[in-house]
Amino acid sequence: MGKLERHATIADVAALAGVSVGTASKALNGRGSLREETRMRVREAARQLSFEANAGARSLHSGRTYTVGMITTDTIGRFSIPVLMGAEDALGAGEMSVFLCDGRDDPIREQYYVKTLLSRRVDGMIVTGRRTEARAPIGANLPVPVVYAFISSADPGDCSVVPDEAGGARKAVEHLLAVGRTRIAHVTGPEHHNSARVRAAAAAERLAEDGLSLVAPPLFGGWSEVWGRQAVGILLAGRSEFDAVFCGSDQIARGVCDALRAAGRRVPQDVALIGFDNWDVMTEACQPPLTSIDLDLEGLGRSAAEMLLAAINGSPSPGRHAHPCRLVVRESTTMPLP
Amino acid sequence: MGKLERHATIADVAALAGVSVGTASKALNGRGSLREETRMRVREAARQLSFEANAGARSLHSGRTYTVGMITTDTIGRFSIPVLMGAEDALGAGEMSVFLCDGRDDPIREQYYVKTLLSRRVDGMIVTGRRTEARAPIGANLPVPVVYAFISSADPGDCSVVPDEAGGARKAVEHLLAVGRTRIAHVTGPEHHNSARVRAAAAAERLAEDGLSLVAPPLFGGWSEVWGRQAVGILLAGRSEFDAVFCGSDQIARGVCDALRAAGRRVPQDVALIGFDNWDVMTEACQPPLTSIDLDLEGLGRSAAEMLLAAINGSPSPGRHAHPCRLVVRESTTMPLP
DNA sequence: ACCGTGACGGCAATCGTTTTCCTAGTTTCC
DNA sequence: GGAAACTAGGAAAACGATTGCCGTCACGGT
Structure with a gap:
């Protein structure tokens, strides 16, 4: 069970397939014009070395990390989970991953997380919490879009999705x-x-x-x-x-x-x-x-994530958005049919 | 409210401070031998541009990302949260961030996440779940250490931390x-x-x-x-x-x-x-x-994270570790004193 | 006047990928 | 048969940060 296999690089793949790195990259990403046979050879080499492109190096180029940060104002709890799941759901569909940060009601901790997330170059952030109270914005003039979910931002210009x-x-x-x-x-x-x-x-x-x-x-x-x-x-x-x-x-x-x-x-x-x-x-x-x-928190989380994705792609939805609640009828208000 | 500020690079900082990129880097990281005045000038420039070093680029060198992945076998729930929090706690102290992935009991989804995490070059992974049942290992011969928390791995050689x-x-x-x-x-x-x-x-x-x-x-x-x-x-x-x-x-x-x-x-x-x-x-x-x-799940999560950190630093703790439970006495077994 | 020695910072290589540009071949067409 | 038009794939320049190595001063000693 040796866990010591080094991560293969695209250079390893290229060498094994007998092509240059550039060609290997093209083969794996479907770019350039290559013979189908070459493409296959590279793919096979990649498979054999279980090559996974280094996302960090890749994002150096694209400028995008396909990652968002999620900060909880207070602690991860009964209300943040469904929001988190909904968000994870919507983001996962966009092939994005989620960095989770538990703020614990500590502004210092929170600011530290904001800096960490920024240094990791997340494409955006979602802020959530246990209560629906408005809170101070997490930062001013941040270089990435932010959406507040469940909790809302005190700045009406920020995008907040709250339960109605x-x-x-x-x-x-x-x-x-x-x-x-x-x-x-x-x-x-x-x-x-x-x-x-x-x-x-x-x-x-x-x-x-x-x-x-x-x-x-x-x-x-x-x-x-x-x-x-x-x-x-x-x-x-x-x-x-x-x-x-x-x-x-x-x-x-x-x-x-x-x-x-x-x-x-x-x-x-x-x-x-x-x-x-x-x-x-x-x-x-x-x-x-x-x-x-x-409260349909999962839907709310999904909706927040969708707005974040839209904002990342250049179409922000500023302001406060109320997410509708649903009535679920059970026997405490109606007798069961006999 | 312009959110459009680009991320500053170290080149911007260097230019503003009137030094070379290399020097700027040394100034910010306390390396090399620089005049205190130069160091201050660079730091001031960095502050002014709210510069945060790009973690991706940085990890290209160090080979480490200071990031771990956390995969839930089933869904994020009442049991995984405290584990998650404990882990987040222990890892946060080590300046590491957590990628959260919700497996939803779907092996395909899970494998997809494993690949994603590997491509993001996480330093390690924690696997958790809603039940204490043993589960199939998340992968064989992975290039990074894995710790199972709450749930355990069917492979006795893997490191699992489970409640006693x-x-x-x-x-x-x-x-x-x-x-x-x-x-x-x-x-x-x-x-x-x-x-x-x-x-x-x-x-x-x-x-x-x-x-x-x-x-x-x-x-x-x-x-x-x-x-x-x-x-x-x-x-x-x-x-x-x-x-x-x-x-x-x-x-x-x-x-x-x-x-x-x-x-x-x-x-x-x-x-x-x-x-x-x-x-x-x-x-x-x-x-x-x-x-x-x-069950002291938070302690369990912390302990799992500590073992993961140790493993990342080259001292794995293979095998199954039982985390002790605590008795909490209330009035259903003892009358209150009058 | 000359050399040795620190102190200070610049240069360039490096990490892993992507992408642009370019060079050989091979066809094709007149 | 020669030029144009492709095609396949290589070389190298980015991306942002770190770091080892070197050059250049200024200063002190002989």
Whole structure:
């Protein structure tokens, strides 16, 4: 199992095939005018030496590396993964590779990564993060295009692709209305999170369009199941009746669901329940399975990557682009057919 | 906001500083013998042009790229992330960057990535995956060192770093024995998963050392909460009493917990409960919080990366290395102090 | 006045590929 | 039979950075 085979160079290939380096290069890249027999001979030699052209040397000429950098603002997590996968997907199709850099919420670390990526001559960068908050641009006047995905840049001229959270919240409310609920409560994450505020506001707005309002002010807390359970206590102690709860996350929804059941309220008969994020772990384990809003992060990542590719090819798409959310209906808002 | 600044080359820097290219290079890298004033002048020019040396061109000389490739066998997921982060951590300290490639369980795709990484002249590769099963080596006689992390290579000569699942299972059983439980049931994942078999076998073995055995044969099923709930039905219908359940995953444990409570059994008073994976989402939301076995995936990733670095520097560590698991005690096995 | 010796920097080779230009042959056509 | 028109493939100049080798000063000692 000797791992010591040196990397073959095109000179090795040329020597084995009995041609000059230039000719070997042409043979392998389909350039120039060569006899088919020569081409084959070179290809065979390359195969035999398992030759792979040195991408670094190659990019010296083309000026392109077919590589993009991906920087996470905070840490690689549940939200960045799908974005990452979507991006990887779209870029892979364009034969590009991805450099992954985990910023860990440390600006020094982040700047270090930006420099590293630039020195590696990436063709572009994608910046992502765990929260949808706007953030300071990663650099000014960078020599390569940058796209912000999920998170957005504070500079409105930068290209950002963000989930349409307001639209998602509206869809949630519309769905509850469609299944006949009108007395809706809202339990969500901390008020200092942009996501919590935006979703709450959009929900209220959508209700207002039908002349309705939330049965109580939104309950801001954490994103956890524990908070969901606590919130039910608050709701039940309050004086307003409710027939649906729109939750800011699936974890909250699950907590709400468990607590409602413990309190003797049936889901969905007595209270319809809808979450946010469409996280399979929660939606499937919930009893009953949870209706939720899917951010389509993979699609978002793909879309961001496509915009980056376009920008690399000279057609940037500056500005903020909202990526639509999808409603996924399960039994927490509708009874299964018998 | 012009993004059009070309990348400065060292020739630009040299011209601006009024020296030759070679001298500029020496100035920036602290080589040769130059007047301090000259050095400063060059550095200033470089700063002014925000010059970053082209890593590709540079590696042409050094033969090293300070880059490693990371390939996931299946998909990037809950298990690969911490491994990835740990690796990124250890490599970042060595000033190396990580190329991420998502294999998606497709051998073609995987081989394509191996070729890409080789052409990019990575200094080494890390292979990881979602399951601990052994897999076919990613290639034979590769010109760079490879380390398998979490997943292991079927070739015993390859370097693999895997969690010590058997050790973890033993720790779980030991803990249950330590808190006075002797009638232990085991609910775990599908029997065709290596992890499920290994953990079950190790648990039985550890019990046997104390002259005990599981109250019933291990219940193999899925890794989900739903299965955990179903399994409780089976256990309660069976004729053997039990005072503890060791679960193959935290999700199973949570399902078991919910179902036990619904059946009127108290955790931990009547039944102590321990999970596996120490997944915060589950352990924290569980009522009561769940004792679990932590695979220390981040440590494992770090360790794998360190072995890779060592191998790159000429000191490989062939063979299979077991990374220890940790017991994390919470209230599902011990009452809180009053 | 001459030589030796550092100090300072320039020159050019080198890394692996691509690409442009050019030179031999071979056809083809009148 | 000779010139034009191709064809196949070689030679060499890029690309950007590093580095060993050398030339050129200035200075000090004899």
